[in-house]
Amino acid sequence: MIAYKQASTQKELEQILALQQQNLPKSLSNAEKEQEGFLTVEHSYGILEEMNAACGHIIAIEHEKVIGYALCMHPKFCNSIEVLKPMFQEINKVIKNNCNYMVMGQICVSKEYRGKGVFRGLYKTMKEKLPMGFDTIITEVDAKNQRSLHAHEAVGFQELKRYLIDNKEWSLIVLK
Structure with missing residues (x-):
C-alpha cells in the first residue's frame, strides 16, 4: 500500500535523488522524454536537505522505498538554483501581495507507478x-513536456x- 508523508530521513532524501537521476534528460531517450515526460533540475543533496528543513518534501512510499516525490521549495530559496531564478521573477510579476505561495520545485513518479x-x-x-x-502552490512546466502539462491540468x-x-x-501554473 502506498503511503504519503513528508521526507524526514537521509535515506529518503537519497532515494529522491536516485529517482531524480533516472528521470533527467541525460538518462532518457527522446521517445521516453516525449511519452513519459522529464525533469529539468538536478539537485545536490545539500540544497535538497536545506529545502526539506524549511518545508518537508512530500514523498510516496511503498515497502520503505520512495516511489514518487513533490519537492517543496519555500520562496526564500529563490536565488538558490540558477535555472529557477527566472521562474521566481515571473511569479513576482503576476502574484498579488496577499498571496502566500509555496513552489512545487519538482514532481516525479517512478515509471512503474505512473497512471x-x-x-x-x-x-x-x-x-x-x-x-x-501558505494557501497556494505554484510551479512551472517546460512547455514541451506535454505529459506533465496535462497531468497538472488534471x-x-x-x-x-x-x-x-x-x-x-x-x-x-497555480493550484489554489
Whole structure:
C-alpha cells in the first residue's frame, strides 16, 4: 500500500535523488522524454536537505522505498538554483501581495507507478501539509513536456502565464 508523508530521513532524501537521476534528460531517450515526460533540475543533496528543513518534501512510499516525490521549495530559496531564478521573477510579476505561495520545485513518479494516482496523491498531501499561512502552490512546466502539462491540468492547475527564457518556453501554473 502506498503511503504519503513528508521526507524526514537521509535515506529518503537519497532515494529522491536516485529517482531524480533516472528521470533527467541525460538518462532518457527522446521517445521516453516525449511519452513519459522529464525533469529539468538536478539537485545536490545539500540544497535538497536545506529545502526539506524549511518545508518537508512530500514523498510516496511503498515497502520503505520512495516511489514518487513533490519537492517543496519555500520562496526564500529563490536565488538558490540558477535555472529557477527566472521562474521566481515571473511569479513576482503576476502574484498579488496577499498571496502566500509555496513552489512545487519538482514532481516525479517512478515509471512503474505512473497512471495509478500517485501524482494526484502527492499534490493532495502537499496541499494538506502546506505550512500555516501558505494557501497556494505554484510551479512551472517546460512547455514541451506535454505529459506533465496535462497531468497538472488534471489535478486543477491553471496557467498564470507563458514566457520564454533562453529560447525555452515555460508555463507558470497555480493550484489554489
